[in-house]
Amino acid sequence: MTMAGAPFLYAVGDIAPDRDDADECFALIAADLAAAQFVFGQIETSFTTLGTRLPQARHAVRARPEAVMALRRANFGVVSCAGNHCMDWGREALLDTMENLERAGIAVVGAGADIAAARRPVIRDVGGVRVAFLAYSSILPQSYWAEDRRAGCAPMRAFTHYEQVEHDQPGTPARIRTFSHPADLDALRADVASARAAADLVLVSMHWGVHFIPYVIADYQREVGHAAIDAGADAVIGHHAHILKGAELYRGRPILYSIGNFATDLRMDAAHAASAGFREIQKLHPRWIPDFDSLYNFPEDSRLTLLVKIDLSPESQGRLRLRPVLINRNAQPRLLAPAELHFEGVRAYLDEAGGSAGLNGRLRTSNGELELYAVAQ
Numbered sequence: 001m002t003m004a005g006a007p008f009l010y011a012v013g014d015i016a017p018d019r020d021d022a023d024e025c026f027a028l029i030a031a032d033l034a035a036a037q038f039v040f041g042q043i044e045t046s047f048t049t050l051g052t053r054l055p056q057a058r059h060a061v062r063a064r065p066e067a068v069m070a071l072r073r074a075n076f077g078v079v080s081c082a083g084n085h086c087m088d089w090g091r092e093a094l095l096d097t098m099e100n101l102e103r104a105g106i107a108v109v110g111a112g113a114d115i116a117a118a119r120r121p122v123i124r125d126v127g128g129v130r131v132a133f134l135a136y137s138s139i140l141p142q143s144y145w146a147e148d149r150r151a152g153c154a155p156m157r158a159f160t161h162y163e164q165v166e167h168d169q170p171g172t173p174a175r176i177r178t179f180s181h182p183a184d185l186d187a188l189r190a191d192v193a194s195a196r197a198a199a200d201l202v203l204v205s206m207h208w209g210v211h212f213i214p215y216v217i218a219d220y221q222r223e224v225g226h227a228a229i230d231a232g233a234d235a236v237i238g239h240h241a242h243i244l245k246g247a248e249l250y251r252g253r254p255i256l257y258s259i260g261n262f263a264t265d266l267r268m269d270a271a272h273a274a275s276a277g278f279r280e281i282q283k284l285h286p287r288w289i290p291d292f293d294s295l296y297n298f299p300e301d302s303r304l305t306l307l308v309k310i311d312l313s314p315e316s317q318g319r320l321r322l323r324p325v326l327i328n329r330n331a332q333p334r335l336l337a338p339a340e341l342h343f344e345g346v347r348a349y350l351d352e353a354g355g356s357a358g359l360n361g362r363l364r365t366s367n368g369e370l371e372l373y374a375v376a377q
Helices: 022-026 065-073 090-103 117-121 181-197 219-231 268-275 274-283 340-358
Strands: 008-017 040-042 076-081 107-109 122-126 127-135 158-163 172-178 202-209 235-239 247-250 253-256 261-264 304-311 320-327 333-335 361-366 367-374
Touching: 008 235, 022 065, 040 202, 065 076, 065 090, 076 090, 076 122, 076 127, 090 107, 090 219, 090 261, 107 122, 107 127, 122 253, 127 181, 158 219, 172 181, 172 219, 181 219, 202 219, 202 268, 247 340, 247 361, 247 367, 261 320, 268 274, 274 304, 320 340, 340 367
Parallel strands: 008 040, 008 261, 040 076, 076 107, 127 202, 202 235, 235 253
Antiparallel strands: 008 304, 122 127, 158 172, 247 253, 304 320, 320 333, 320 367, 361 367
């Protein structure tokens, strides 16, 4: 399925097909995905008919089990199930989803029947290069994280503290401080160090961050991202926020705080749009207008996303380039050519997001792709 030339893999954002023909999700980009050795992505649904919706599930849909074959045909080889939808339909549904994916030849990382399984890396040998994947979630409805005798995902929990800034002014906005769960962070460090000893390249997927609010990065994300790099990760790739966030180079290694959506169907009707739950989330983004005729009911800047291209050639192993992608109203991603207006729009958005969040990462165009570099701070 791969073209001749230097080997590489792609990482992409959130995936949640919710249509009769899941192959349609990748119709505009399948040929581009086929050029990679394989594709890594984040699963945001369940591929099962089993289970019962848990009461704490905020937005829960199920894809048909056979839809996993659309991912296989689109060249997905490894996926993360570490996220805030992994347990929407309970233990039976999670394990069935994982079994359906693995039966299709797609390895699953970040979730399992217990915490040991959820923390276990997936290691793939690609032309003699051993690539290790680890995945964690900070976005955790109650009991979605795995424990010794409970299924779920690998947790990277965080705590929130509200700091009153003007103590003599009741009612003024507080400063939000976040910090990581010490035991989870220690476990992540240990996992990365172990994977480092067994692989040539270690990629950490993080389901984390502040969804929908443009540019904002939570404190704990920097703490966790830096800890992963310090422990031996070659790159940290963020999911969940549904929009692009800034990037940085830490010790010369990339942390992409959010690469946005990829193939995420989101239907909307008038009743859903009027619900109290949706209206609260809608307030997070100033330009979020539902379109009941669209399969992609996200804010306008959620249409901007990326193919993250990770080089596997001996001379530049682990080098990361970004390829801008645009998602249409039918929730289909399409690779952008450098001459297209939205190509520059993606680059400019990432630069603005990075600068606003105080990150050192900036993007420049190089050979039709985007290259991450660091600016002095």
